[in-house]
Amino acid sequence: MESLILDLIGPVLPISPSIDKFREAAQLCELSPPTTLFLRKHWDRNLETDFILEIAKRMVWSKAQMQEVLEMYVCLLNKLTFPSDPKLRRTMEELAGKYRLGLITNQSHEFLERHLSVQDVDVKMFSHICVTSNQLRKPNPAVLDSFKSLGFNPDTSVYVGDSVDYDYKTIVNDHSKYKFIAIKGGADDGCDFRLAGVAYRLILNRLDELPQIMREI
Numbered sequence: 502m503e504s505l506i507l508d509l510i511g512p513v514l515p516i517s518p519s520i521d522k523f524r525e526a527a528q529l530c531e532l533s534p535p536t537t538l539f540l541r542k543h544w545d546r547n548l549e550t551d552f553i554l555e556i557a558k559r560m561v562w563s564k565a566q567m568q569e570v571l572e573m574y575v576c577l578l579n580k581l582t583f584p585s586d587p588k589l590r591r592t593m594e595e596l597a598g599k600y601r602l603g604l605i606t607n608q609s610h611e612f613l614e615r616h617l618s619v620q621d622v623d624v625k626m627f628s629h630i631c632v633t634s635n636q637l638r639k640p641n642p643a644v645l646d647s648f649k650s651l652g653f654n655p656d657t658s659v660y661v662g663d664s665v666d667y668d669y670k671t672i673v674n675d676h677s678k679y680k681f682i683a684i685k686g687g688a689d690d691g692c693d694f695r696l697a698g699v700a701y702r703l704i705l706n707r708l709d710e711l712p713q714i715m716r717e718i
Contacts, residue, residue: 502680502715504658505596506648508545509606509613511663511687512708513593514583514620516544522581523548526574527560535560541688545667547607548574550635583616590621592709597626600715603648604630607638629653639667642675655679659718661711663687665697680718684708 510516520540527534535556546552549571557567596602604627606613614624624630629651633644649655655677662668663684672681683694683704691704703718705711 502600502657502659502718504601504603504648504653505711505715506603506605506645506653506658506660506679508660508662508664508668509604509608510544512661512684513589513604513622514616516541516663516687518581518583519578520544522577523570523574526577527570529573530566530569532562532566532570533560542666544688545607545639545664547635547638581616582619586620588707588709592712593622593626595712596715599712601653602627603651603653605633605639605644606630607633639664640670640674642671642677644671645675645677645679659715661708663689665689665693669694669697669699682711682714684711 507513510519520537523540524534524537539559543552543555553567553571556562557564562570593602604613610630610632613630617624629648631644631647633639637643645653648658655675659680659682660668660672661682661684662671664687667688669681669683672679681699681703683689683691683699685691685694685704685706691701694704695701703714705714
């Protein structure tokens with residue numbers, strides 16, 4: 502393998518802090534928050550467009566309440582600091598020394614630069630960063646086009662994600678030869694990936710297990 506494409510939230514940065522902030526935002530607005538399980542399952546969707554509408558419908562929030570929660574969440578998110586993980590920098594440095602790295606995210610460049618810098622991870626480790634848009638999002642396989650155009654050959658590249666519905670299905674829908682490695686603990690767990698057809702040995706507990714499995718495939 503020559504290249505790695507990593508999803509940002511889940512595999513690289515933990516998913517829980519931002520979800521916790523959304524639930525906190527709802528509570529501060531004196532509303533019942535959606536369950537953590539529901540949010541984790543769909544967190545790869547664009548919150549500010551379609552997902553917030555589904556949440557509001559599910560929780561029976563008015564349009565004004567929905568907007569209030571969204572504004573409160575943005576305020577809390579701007580103050581969010583992900584917990585420091587010393588293993589992350591070492592893992593990313595090891596991977597960057599052996600593979601070409603790409604990153605895919607629905608977060609802004611400012612967001613990822615700010616939070617990766619806290620982890621002492623240099624954004625320059627990534628030769629390409631794809632920020633998905635409202636019009637082009639996972640699991641639409643076209644999100645991979647920019648990687649292909651920059652030399653991330655599907656025959657020699659691995660996609661690392663934490664979601665069956667958004668990450669794994671992106672690869673399936675692409676009908677290419679990208680290999681897929683799952684990281685548990687984000688949107689889905691090991692059982693979800695096994696049911697989707699991901700091989701057991703390609704379902705990892707943590708990102709720091711990735712260098713070893715990359716040497717084996």
